[in-house]
Amino acid sequence: MLILAKLIGTVIIVMGTAIAISEKVFIDMMNFWKKGNNIYAAGAIRLIFGALFISIAHACRFPKVISVLGILMIIGGVIIFIIGPKKISAIFEWFQKSPPIIMRLAGLLAIAIGALIVYSI
Secondary structure (H helix, E strand, O other), X not given: OHHHXXXXXXXXXXXXXXXXXXXXXHHHHHHHHHOOOHHHHHHHHHHHHHHHHHHHHHHOOOHHHHHHHHHHHHHHHHHHHHHHHHXXXXXHHHHHHOOXXXXXXXXXXXXXXXXXXXXXX
């Protein structure tokens, strides 16, 4: 399970790097999640990853960090289900119209979070 969590962190780093390099990647990702009910899959993924992180936290180098990240993932997943696709699409529209620097900063934030996950496990 620890390897899976490190893999998740690594994937987050790779995605963040792609976003930081090209805002088109960020826009394409948001367009994918906006289609139909795909956003509910993102919510489910967050819930699963959050539960995974909480369940493995005791075996990690920094259990509190992994526990907090797991809790935040679960909260994010629940919020997705509460606010639904219409409101999330509106948020995505705002991000897609924002300056490229905002998208690139989001990529850098993802890199930092992914690195924190990998380092903490």
